[in-house]
Amino acid sequence: MYKVLVANRDEYDTKGIEWLLKSSMNGWQIESAQDETELIRKLESLQPDLLIFELDLINEERFISFIKTIQIIGPDLIALTMEATFSQAKRAIDMGVSDLILKPISADILLKSARKIHRRYQMNNRIAERMPSQKAExxxxxxxxxxxxxxxxxxxxxxxxxxxxxxxxxxxxxxxxxxxxxxxxxxxxxxxxxxxxxxxxxxxxxxxxxxxxxxxxxxxxxxxxxxxxxxxxxxxxxxxxxxxxxxxxxxxxxxxxxxxxxxxxSPEWQSIDPFLSPEEQSRWIDFLNQSDLEGIKSWFHEEFLVLAEPYPEPGLIRIRLTSILAQIRRHMKTFRLAGGEMEKEYLRLFQTILYSPLIYRVISEMISFISYIFETIRSDKKLKLELTDRVLFFIETNYWDSAVTLERAADYADRNPNYISSLLAKKYGKSFRELLNETRIRQSAKLLIESEMSIKEIASVCGFRNQQYFNKVFSKIKGMPPNQFRKGMFKTSV
CATH class of the missing domain: 3.30.70.270 (Reverse transcriptase/Diguanylate cyclase domain)
Known part of the structure; x- marks a missing residue:
């Protein structure tokens, strides 16, 4: 009997997956776990052939213990996650999962993945049964x-x-x-x-x-x-x-x-920073805004296709590629392309980055997808941004640059600075500087919660020339200084 263990914090999701598998796959033994302790216990008692689990269910303290357990028992793995981020991708790669599926879970995608793994399991068993008896010794x-x-x-x-x-x-x-x-x-x-x-x-x-x-x-x-x-x-x-x-x-x-x-x-991997630098982010923003496909091809070639030994560790390259994909994702959202067929292609590309065995094939797929985005934007007049949206897009993609000005935004929008200023005041009741600072503070608040960067570092990467001015603007918008905001959010999370 094929044994499956489903591990998920959300009871509704867990029951839904159990019902889906039981109604579609006759003869499977399916059990569930809703916390980390129960997951480890049932792994050892059930010894499942397939484990479908929420990636965030395993905390860092139990991660090594969990890895050792699955290495001994050897189930196939399907991981579930809320976000397609580079950290989740790296974690899934380290665990050796067969598939990483985004929530909300698609019944078709989950069943297709489970059936593919089951077919492989059956084939391996048939091969083992056909082996001559003398091979048992x-x-x-x-x-x-x-x-x-x-x-x-x-x-x-x-x-x-x-x-x-x-x-x-x-x-x-x-x-x-x-x-x-x-x-x-x-x-x-x-x-x-x-x-x-x-x-x-x-x-x-x-x-x-x-x-x-x-x-x-x-x-x-x-x-x-x-x-x-x-x-x-x-x-x-x-x-x-x-x-x-x-x-x-x-x-x-x-x-x-x-x-x-x-x-x-035997390779000795070179250590690299998998994240895009501020300069690289700025360059990618320009590539995408200008639909510069040739520039993108040249950048990919120089970065990934002419590498020499010692090579970067492949996992770090995959993380770096997901960082680029995040820039592409932001561009998609700007032009309201995050949905429908485009979304399916995006998720397929994400899987390619995680699991493709060849770097040149990953790069080829990324270039094809970017070309598809550019062609869609060019051919669909409904995707053209209004003037105020273009200015907001400029702010969202350039807030980190301390040299950003109304004049630069006006150049980008191809309009007079005074006209842009009056248009923003009329539509939003705010000046360009106020909208820029709100964006910077929104991004800095996110970093205060999600990162361990110092306040001085956060001020710098969010476009503020000095920490004192950052503290002043943050207090005005959030009603408290950044250090108090971080302490308050930490207490809330605890």
């Missing part, structure tokens, strides 16, 4: 991949084989079952690769791998990458070999497939 087993055990009696060699499309792994595994390696090997199908383990001999494993890749290409158009670990580095356990192969395979994000990666190529 293995020197190596699945448990050794996930639990650190003693060194094997004999040194071993491991080979990882990864397909560009993970759904092709069962086909690859079946091909391996009958493949005539020169030495006896033991194969393990995993969610991201097939791992081969063999006792260490003098066999020429690189030549074997080249031969295998050539033979595979004669039967399939699916590209593969192969990693080889001979035990030269410090990974003498089976789990050490598995982790070493996974690390080598991360290089395919930059290098692509149809290649053999040897142990001495």
């Amino acid at each position: 293995k020197v190596f087993n699945y448990q050794e991949l996930f639990l650190e055990g003693p060194h094997p009696a004999e040194p071993c060699v491991s080979i990882g084989i990864k397909t560009e499309n993970p759904l092709e792994l069962p086909k690859l595994y079946k091909f391996l079952e009958s493949y005539p390696f020169q030495k006896t090997v033991h194969s393990f199908i995993l969610s991201d690769m097939v791992l081969i383990v063999a006792e260490k001999t003098n066999a020429a494993w690189k030549e074997e791998s080249v031969r295998f890749m050539r033979d595979w290409q004669e039967t399939s158009a699916e590209q593969v990458a192969i990693s080889i670990c001979t035990g030269q580095q410090d990974h003498n356990t089976v789990r050490g070999h598995y982790l070493a192969n996974r690390k080598l395979m991360e290089l395919t994000f930059y290098r692509g497939f149809n290649q053999i990666i040897e142990e001495n190529s």
